[in-house]
Amino acid sequence: MRDVAIVSFAQHASRREESRNEIEILLPVVREALAPTGLTSQDMGFTISGSSDYLAGQAFAFVQALDAVGPWPPISESHVEMDGAFALYEAWVRLQHGDIDTALVYCFGKSSPGDVARVLSLQLEPYVLGPLWPDAVSLAALQARALLDAGQVTEKDLARVVARSRRNALGNPYAQLRGEYDEASLLEEPLYADPLRMHDCPPVSDGAAVMVLAAGDRARELSEHPVWIRGIDHRIDIQAPGSRDLTTSPSTRLAGQKAGVTKDIDIAELHAPFSHQELILTDALGLDETTTTINPSGGALASNPVMVAGLVRIGEAAMRLQAGEGHRAVAHATSGPLLQQNLVCVLEGQS
Amino acid sequence: MEFAYTRSTGPVVGAFLTGLRDRKVLGAKDSTGRTVVPPPEYDASSAAPIEASTLVEVGQEGTVTSWSWNPVPRLGNPFDVPFAWALVRLDGADTSLLHALDAPRDTITTGMRVKVRWAAETVGFINDIACFEPVAS
Numbered sequence: 001m002r003d004v005a006i007v008s009f010a011q012h013a014s015r016r017e018e019s020r021n022e023i024e025i026l027l028p029v030v031r032e033a034l035a036p037t038g039l040t041s042q043d044m045g046f047t048i049s050g051s052s053d054y055l056a057g058q059a060f061a062f063v064q065a066l067d068a069v070g071p072w073p074p075i076s077e078s079h080v081e082m083d084g085a086f087a088l089y090e091a092w093v094r095l096q097h098g099d100i101d102t103a104l105v106y107c108f109g110k111s112s113p114g115d116v117a118r119v120l121s122l123q124l125e126p127y128v129l130g131p132l133w134p135d136a137v138s139l140a141a142l143q144a145r146a147l148l149d150a151g152q153v154t155e156k157d158l159a160r161v162v163a164r165s166r167r168n169a170l171g172n173p174y175a176q177l178r179g180e181y182d183e184a185s186l187l188e189e190p191l192y193a194d195p196l197r198m199h200d201c202p203p204v205s206d207g208a209a210v211m212v213l214a215a216g217d218r219a220r221e222l223s224e225h226p227v228w229i230r231g232i233d234h235r236i237d238i239q240a241p242g243s244r245d246l247t248t249s250p251s252t253r254l255a256g257q258k259a260g261v262t263k264d265i266d267i268a269e270l271h272a273p274f275s276h277q278e279l280i281l282t283d284a285l286g287l288d289e290t291t292t293t294i295n296p297s298g299g300a301l302a303s304n305p306v307m308v309a310g311l312v313r314i315g316e317a318a319m320r321l322q323a324g325e326g327h328r329a330v331a332h333a334t335s336g337p338l339l340q341q342n343l344v345c346v347l348e349g350q351s
Numbered sequence: 352m353e354f355a356y357t358r359s360t361g362p363v364v365g366a367f368l369t370g371l372r373d374r375k376v377l378g379a380k381d382s383t384g385r386t387v388v389p390p391p392e393y394d395a396s397s398a399a400p401i402e403a404s405t406l407v408e409v410g411q412e413g414t415v416t417s418w419s420w421n422p423v424p425r426l427g428n429p430f431d432v433p434f435a436w437a438l439v440r441l442d443g444a445d446t447s448l449l450h451a452l453d454a455p456r457d458t459i460t461t462g463m464r465v466k467v468r469w470a471a472e473t474v475g476f477i478n479d480i481a482c483f484e485p486v487a488s
Contacts, residue, residue: 121425127477128364128448129477134421138421149417239391240391294397
């Protein structure tokens with residue numbers, strides 16, 4: 001395997017964007033990510049994006065977004081209808097071919113123009129589930145109830161996740177929801193999608209993120225502090241939510257094992273749009289909160305740009321390693337309903 | 352704008368939907384011995400195709416294994432007022448089917464007994480099940 005590193009990362013500060021379109025959001029983020037490398041998008045061996053046409057409400061919307069990187073003269077590029085984290089995986093595989101040394105990964109999504117909880121129904125199995133249009137919040141609430149009923153967690157545990165997320169987000173200029181909240185007052189809030197409260201659900205966020213990857217010595221040339229991808233793996237659970245145990249995530253557990261998650265993880269960035277999902281992921285990855293800092297960015301509960309929040313987890317973990325906040329990190333991204341698909345990667349800074 | 356795709360539902364899902372038209376709920380025996388409702392086209396453990404000839408009928412009453420409250424009904428939902436979603440393990444099945452549950456919020460509990468309420472007209476679609484409703488005690 002070739003060693004591949006993250007050499008640069010940039011993200012848009014999540015919020016509801018009323019006036020700017022996807023390309024206008026993306027363009028300055030592409031420039032910011034490229035700047036420290038001294039490269040242009042034309043220098044990249046491979047370019048790949050992650051986005052969803054269903055958010056834009058338009059077929060092949062991702063083609064228009066290529067204007068943000070400039071596809072002329074023709075560049076080698078690809079696209080996944082998934083979060084940017086899964087685009088990163090394709091770029092990592094492409095770099096393993098050995099004939100190129102650099103790749104640009106970008107992703108974007110505007111959730112705010114539509115009803116994103118309903119739009120996400122379109123990812124469901126289309127014959128016996130999709131026609132009922134169960135929204136993403138209602139489904140998440142079914143999972144939370146299963147977890148609470150099983151006695152594995154309490155409502156207080158959910159409030160603790162939310163309070164920590166918003167407290168950590170105070171130090172994250174890109175986050176959308178931040179502040180000091182105590183668990184007791186969070187629990188006094190009314191139930192929304194019983195058993196979830198509004199604060200157990202993610203905000204509606206528009207965003208974009210861009211990452212530059214490089215292999216081997218090229219990474220050392222481009223960055224004084226490259227962050228190496230030591231392992232990466234993507235696994236999938238059964239599609240039908242009623243046919244699997246919603247209180248566990250076997251695919252995350254397996255991906256974590258394959259990616260090489262061990263006990264010596266300093267930082268974990270977990271893509272958990274709902275509070276209870278962070279507890280499922282922490283358990284599946286065998287993380288111990290007393291030794292591993294969980295979601296120092298605030299995570300997806302603090303800002304959840306759909307199609308972007310997964311790559312942001314990897315970028316946030318990488319930037320913290322680059323800043324010397326730890327040596328080894330795990331980053332996780334999810335896709336599909338109720339943590340159906342999970343990607344885990346293990347990152348290391350320079351020793 | 353919508354794309355008017357016509358889908359073929361396949362031998363197993365097709366048989367399940369035809370069963371609904373006939374007011375029966377069918378499940379598949381998978382390679383681990385579980386009876387899976389709704390039945391998938393492929394076995395989740397072995398990835399082998401499920402044979403439609405092995406489908407079995409399960410009960411029309413079952414147990415709520417999880418539920419949630421939907422405060423914002425959306426276009427296409429079974430109800431146009433706030434309602435509950437439930438995962439229901441029908442008698443004879445080892446997995447749960449998701450559908451709406453027509454019951455007052457303060458009466459719903461995990462473990463409660465419910466039954467299928469059929470639509471007035473059944474056509475071979477998931478909405479042939481109008482919803483679940485509590486079994487009168």
